[in-house]
Amino acid sequence: MWAFLATPTLHMAATSESAKPDEEVQELVAILDAGAQYGKVIDRRVRELNVNTIIFPLETSAEELYHNNLKALIISGSGNSVNDSSPIHYDPNIFSLGVPILGICYGFHTIIKHYGGEVSKGMMREDGQFEVILETDNNSLFESMERNQQVLLTHGDSVKTVPDCLKAIGWSGELITAVHHITDPVYGVQFHPEVDLTINGRQILKNFLYQISGCHGSYHLSSREASCLEYIRDKVGEGHVLSLVSGGVDSTVSTALISKALGPNKVTAVHIDNGFLRKNEIEQVVASLARLGISAQVIRASLRFSSASTIMNYRDKDGSIFRQATPLLNTVINPEEKRHIIGDAFVTLASSMLKELDSKGKRPIFLAQGTLRPDLIESASSLVSANAHVIKTHHNDSPLVRELRKQGLVLEPLSDFHKDEVRQLGLSLDIPESIVNRHPFPGPGLAIRIICQEEAIIREDFSTINSILNTIATYAQCLEKPSSVLQFLSMIQDCTSSNDQAFLSELSASLTYFITLLPIYTVGVQGDSRSYSYAAVISSDDESKFSWKDRMKLAKLLPKILHTINRVVWGFGKAIYGPVCDVTPTHLTTGIIATLREADHQAHSVLASHGLMGSISQMPVVLIPIHFDRNYQEIAAFPSCQRSVVLRPFVTCDFMTGVPAMPGEHIPLQVLDEMVAAIKQVPGLSRVLYNLTPKPPGTTEWE
Numbered sequence: 267m268w269a270f271l272a273t274p275t276l277h278m279a280a281t282s283e284s285a286k287p288d289e290e291v292q293e294l295v296a297i298l299d300a301g302a303q304y305g306k307v308i309d310r311r312v313r314e315l316n317v318n319t320i321i322f323p324l325e326t327s328a329e330e331l332y333h334n335n336l337k338a339l340i341i342s343g344s345g346n347s348v349n350d351s352s353p354i355h356y357d358p359n360i361f362s363l364g365v366p367i368l369g370i371c372y373g374f375h376t377i378i379k380h381y382g383g384e385v386s387k388g389m390m391r392e393d394g395q396f397e398v399i400l401e402t403d404n405n406s407l408f409e410s411m412e413r414n415q416q417v418l419l420t421h422g423d424s425v426k427t428v429p430d431c432l433k434a435i436g437w438s439g440e441l442i443t444a445v446h447h448i449t450d451p452v453y454g455v456q457f458h459p460e461v462d463l464t465i466n467g468r469q470i471l472k473n474f475l476y477q478i479s480g481c482h483g484s485y486h487l488s489s490r491e492a493s494c495l496e497y498i499r500d501k502v503g504e505g506h507v508l509s510l511v512s513g514g515v516d517s518t519v520s521t522a523l524i525s526k527a528l529g530p531n532k533v534t535a536v537h538i539d540n541g542f543l544r545k546n547e548i549e550q551v552v553a554s555l556a557r558l559g560i561s562a563q564v565i566r567a568s569l570r571f572s573s574a575s576t577i578m579n580y581r582d583k584d585g586s587i588f589r590q591a592t593p594l595l596n597t598v599i600n601p602e603e604k605r606h607i608i609g610d611a612f613v614t615l616a617s618s619m620l621k622e623l624d625s626k627g628k629r630p631i632f633l634a635q636g637t638l639r640p641d642l643i644e645s646a647s648s649l650v651s652a653n654a655h656v657i658k659t660h661h662n663d664s665p666l667v668r669e670l671r672k673q674g675l676v677l678e679p680l681s682d683f684h685k686d687e688v689r690q691l692g693l694s695l696d697i698p699e700s701i702v703n704r705h706p707f708p709g710p711g712l713a714i715r716i717i718c719q720e721e722a723i724i725r726e727d728f729s730t731i732n733s734i735l736n737t738i739a740t741y742a743q744c745l746e747k748p749s750s751v752l753q754f755l756s757m758i759q760d761c762t763s764s765n766d767q768a769f770l771s772e773l774s775a776s777l778t779y780f781i782t783l784l785p786i787y788t789v790g791v792q793g794d795s796r797s798y799s800y801a802a803v804i805s806s807d808d809e810s811k812f813s814w815k816d817r818m819k820l821a822k823l824l825p826k827i828l829h830t831i832n833r834v835v836w837g838f839g840k841a842i843y844g845p846v847c848d849v850t851p852t853h854l855t856t857g858i859i860a861t862l863r864e865a866d867h868q869a870h871s872v873l874a875s876h877g878l879m880g881s882i883s884q885m886p887v888v889l890i891p892i893h894f895d896r897n898y899q900e901i902a903a904f905p906s907c908q909r910s911v912v913l914r915p916f917v918t919c920d921f922m923t924g925v926p927a928m929p930g931e932h933i934p935l936q937v938l939d940e941m942v943a944a945i946k947q948v949p950g951l952s953r954v955l956y957n958l959t960p961k962p963p964g965t966t967e968w969e
């Protein structure tokens with residue numbers, strides 16, 4: 267059956283340096299998707315390098331791939347582990363096709379295991395941007411590159427042993443981060459060359475496509491505006507569109523496109539006040555849409571949202587699924603329940619408007635949303651991946667939206683775009699820069715930025731984690747008197763490189779700081795899957811000696827050592843002494859929403875007054891249910907009643923990965939002080955904090 271595999275056609279043609287580009291034969295690279303968050307980013311990067319792509323599930327047979335006459339295969343990352351009891355199936359014969367293969371993260375692990383090496387979950391995980399050392403001599407993958415490279419890593423599984431037929435060509439500390447096959451064009455990288463946080467990732471992909479796979483770059487991106495207009499006209503025909511507009515970038519561009527395709531009188535634009543919008547938002551949205559000639563109808567529905575609930579799938583302890591009604595939105599705690607309720611409330615409202623328009627003879631009628639690629643992949647939509655994990659259900663991909671989509675009633679012209687591509691398209695449609703460059707604001711709005719809890723989350727290991735954090739904060743002193751903390755020291759050393767340990771030692775010798783675990787959970791994205799775990803706060807009375815670079819560096823080390831921490835913040839003000847063991851009960855009630863709305867308004871007003879909105883990509887302002895600075899004795903007498911605000915200024919291009927804004931670089935320090943002072947004027951607040959964690963392991967939002 268595999269006789270055809272002996273024929274060297276694909277590989278020979280692919281690697282022949284002297285071959286002339288064959289205009290007749292389209293160069294095609296397959297991405298084998300194992301459920302990656304970044305599958306569509308790989309796809310985009312390869313196309314930007316002028317090579318056409320096709321995405322298949324990892325399970326696709328070698329025979330089917332063979333018939334596509336491929337130049338190369340790229341095996342993506344995954345939220346799964348190659349050591350799962352039932353790992354995602356792949357056809358081992360893909361390694362006999364003779365086609366160059368690049369494995370990324372899970373794909374890298376697949377290559378290692380396929381050739382007989384060992385992959386296992388070690389003490390260390392890496393999530394975020396790290397420096398790696400690459401072997402650049404005699405190695406086409408890293409040709410024309412420096413040895414030291416900043417790359418994005420996000421994994422819990424690591425390579426333990428490399429089989430004889432593979433050679434290590436990259437290291438992250440003591441971990442192997444890249445390999446190549448000694449005779450075949452097979453390469454694997456632990457890091458993600460496709461994302462922006464791998465600074466020279468494009469060069470690596472270019473080397474793979476051009477040096478290793480012999481591509482010539484005959485593919486050219488066609489006009490995306492033209493294909494969007496064609497898609498809209500084909501789908502809607504003589505029908506009518508109800509377009510949900512938030513005033514954000516995506517819905518504005520998508521509504522402008524739909525108006526251009528069909529004419530403005532075929533579009534009814536609706537802006538919904540769900541009760542979670544920012545201060546003065548409705549007026550601003552209506553005014554900016556009017557500038558584009560779009561007249562938006564405003565539906566005031568905050569009461570309907572606040573008392574909404576929906577039916578959701580839940581999992582029993584034995585893993586079986588059952589369906590049940592969620593609590594009402596104003597009593598909900600679980601962030602996924604929040605998202606499902608809000609998503610379904612949007613659609614329920616929109617469905618009644620669709621019916622109304624239909625009864626007025628506007629039919630067939632379609633519901634338009636400004637859905638983008640990241641919304642679908644993070645919600646694990648089967649439209650974009652067969653194996654992806656749910657990171658969070660975006661409100662515009664809730665179960666009711668999926669049902670409407672199945673009926674063919676949803677129009678989403680931007681569903682194959684990332685944010686920066688939407689902005690380019692917006693400019694080509696002559697939408698003013700002030701609108702195109704607006705910071706995004708999520709559909710569920712302030713609701714997801716309020717961390718709701720009734721009780722503190724104190725797991726069995728809460729005090730152990732606090733003790734390990736204390737050992738990290740006093741590392742130099744502990745090394746001198748190790749007897750009582752030997753096990754913590756050896757754990758820290760197992761999870762970090764010698765450079766990391768030298769950093770901890772110097773930092774703790776030069777200043778006094780504290781690291782405190784917070785008894786709250788928030789959502790993160792690690793190793794392409796969802797995490798829901800603790801946040802920790804760093805604070806110090808030696809604020810002036812503690813550089814922001816060092817705060818960020820320390821913050822990056824904590825999730826590496828403690829795998830139940832996915833976010834780290836800086837606490838402005840004096841040091842936080844003692845543990846934090848309780849929370850202020852918090853739900854989505856009007857007073858609490860009003861507090862966050864005002865804090866958000868204060869922070870953004872300061873940023874805007876200094877003309878700094880353009881220096882960062884977004885700044886979620888988040889309310890956490892923590893009342894700091896109360897000691898154990900006070901806890902019984904003075905219940906926790908205040909909350910705190912976290913600033914999350916974020917820098918990114920496509921929102922798939924990104925870094926916290928660096929104070930002093932993206933935001934001047936005095937502006938930050940001004941923001942903190944302005945927020946503190948809002949009644950009911952305890953402290954202001956600053957998010958130090960990149961995405962991954964955090965997400966842009968907190969929830």
Ligand SMILES: Nc1ncnc2c1ncn2[C@@H]1O[C@H](COP(=O)(O)OP(=O)(O)OP(=O)(O)O)[C@@H](O)[C@H]1O
Nearest residue numbers: 510511512514515516517538635636706707708709
């Ligand atoms: N308040 C709202 N009223 C009506 N539709 C909304 C509202 N909020 C969100 N939507 C719909 O959900 C879609 C997704 O929201 P999302 O925030 O991702 O995009 P956006 O608001 O258009 O752009 P941005 O990312 O810049 O905020 C929007 O494009 C819009 O169709």
Ligand SMILES: O=c1[nH]c(=O)c2[nH+]cn([C@@H]3O[C@H](COP(=O)(O)O)[C@@H](O)[C@H]3O)c2[nH]1
Nearest residue numbers: 659660661706707708709710921965966967
């Ligand atoms: O309309 C939206 N509905 C949602 O449910 C949603 N969740 C996140 N976001 C926005 O998406 C971008 C990436 O955010 P995360 O890193 O938190 O996933 C950021 O810009 C977020 O504000 C949403 N937008």
Ligand SMILES: NC(=O)CC[C@H](N)C(=O)O
Nearest residue numbers: 343344371372422423793
């Ligand atoms: N990004 C990835 O592909 C991660 C692979 C695997 N889920 C891990 O955590 O190691």
Ligand SMILES: [Mg+2]
Nearest residue numbers: 512514707708
């Ligand atoms: Mg929005």
